[in-house]
Amino acid sequence: MRRIEADISRRQMLGGMSAVVGMFAGFGLAPQDVQAQTPGAPILLTNLRLFDGETLAMREGVEILIEGERITALPPVGQGPQDAQRIDCGGRAVIPGLIDAHWHATLVGVSQIAALTQDIGFVHLMAGREAGATLMRGFTTVRDMGGPAFGLKLAIDKGAVTGPRIFPSGAMISQTGGHGDFRLLSDLPRFPDTPPGNIERQGVALIADGVDAVLRATREQLMKGASQIKIMAGGGVSSLYDPLDGVQYTEAEMRAAVEAATDWGTYVSAHVYTPGGIQRAVRAGVKSIEHGQLADEESVVMMAGEGAWWSIQPFLADEDSNPKPDPIQQAKQAQVFQGTVRAFELAKKHGALLAFGTDILFNPAGTASQGRQLAKFARFMSPLEALHKATGAAGSLLALSGTRAPYDGRLGVIAEGALADLLVIDGDPATDLAWLDTPDASLRVIIKGGRMFKNIL
Structure with a gap:
């Protein structure tokens, strides 16, 4: 019954979204395509360097676990859950949204x-x-x-x-x-x-x-x-x-x-x-x-x-x-x-x-x-x-x-319990911020509330 109800809800959502997209598409307001994600599976960002939004230094040796709309852990490298959907960041920097x-x-x-x-x-x-x-x-x-x-x-x-x-x-x-x-x-x-x-x-x-x-x-x-x-x-x-x-x-x-x-x-x-x-x-x-x-x-x-x-x-x-x-x-x-x-x-x-x-x-x-x-x-x-x-x-x-506050959770930081708003970037934020001027190319992943709105890794 849960599977049947989920399928019905999914069809209703797709129908409603189709109506919304049709209404706004002519003016360029259709919602951006959200990148494919495994429903319900946690996301694990791996192979990264981290700026957590608080400490004025880059961190290494950790991964970022996202479940639902939140960051639930920063496990040491190799210790994240095996069933997670892994995103290899290729050694790039990850920063808060x-x-x-x-x-x-x-x-x-x-x-x-x-x-x-x-x-x-x-x-x-x-x-x-x-x-x-x-x-x-x-x-x-x-x-x-x-x-x-x-x-x-x-x-x-x-x-x-x-x-x-x-x-x-x-x-x-x-x-x-x-x-x-x-x-x-x-x-x-x-x-x-x-x-x-x-x-x-x-x-x-x-x-x-x-x-x-x-x-x-x-x-x-x-x-x-x-x-x-x-x-x-x-x-x-x-x-x-x-x-x-x-x-x-x-x-x-x-x-x-x-x-x-x-x-x-x-x-x-x-x-x-x-x-x-x-x-x-x-x-x-x-x-x-x-x-x-x-x-x-x-x-x-x-x-x-x-x-x-x-x-x-x-x-x-x-x-x-x-x-x-x-x-x-x-x-x-x-x-x-x-x-x-x-x-x-x-x-x-x-x-x-x-x-x-x-x-x-x-x-x-x-x-x-x-x-x-x-x-x-x-x-x-x-x-x-x-x-x-x-x-x-x-x-x-x-x-x-x-x-x-209209949103329940910390913003601007990568920490356990914070809302999962994250960017994977091409650039070294510790040395310069020139990459901010070329977001189309420099921002490889954009995640807001645990949803990937961009992924060009």
């Missing part, structure tokens, strides 16, 4: 004008296509830092679309005139009965002024399934009207978001570049500073002392910068570029908790640089230290979501 701690899953694959004006269905379809490409670059998890990613996350988790695990923030919460206020000046003034604009209706951002409004906005995102909250605590580059050096939200408003998130067992992250905003956010209990390239020494000391994470990006004046056509945006972007090198120096000097993120935004052509952005971290630290910022360190940041 990469984590981008500052990604915008629904806003990365379209231009800013498209995000502001196009039908939301188009935006979501483009996001679905980009999700598959993200996974194929080796990023098995992303922390979405603002946008309507709840539906995309559900589709990926259900297997209808291929993509990374998503830790969603929901709508970015902004004050009037803040970094999340993308209204035109002709839309002003706003009255209590003014209907929300397109950006708010679609869940990209939410304008909230005052403690009560911030409480409600925070609770609404938590209700939708946010694993963490994103607020705007200072000026931004993409927004036209707020000065970069401006501090946004009072400490009382920030504390309202922090208290609501804490009540749900999770935390608040804050977009901010400058010392005033950073210090106000940390005093209010914010646990993750996003960007912070213009931080001064006092701000970095405060972050390090309070154990706040610094989700930082290698914003440099190079070909991978997000394109900004408006002169106001360009001027603000130039200020950020000037602070990036000093920010990394201060982080190293004071032992700040760093996690890697890209913040590729409104930049479809730039998404291919995601891995290359991580390689740039090696300008400021050793290659394994840089890789750690996108594996074990980023996984520790994700763990701040506590019971609101």
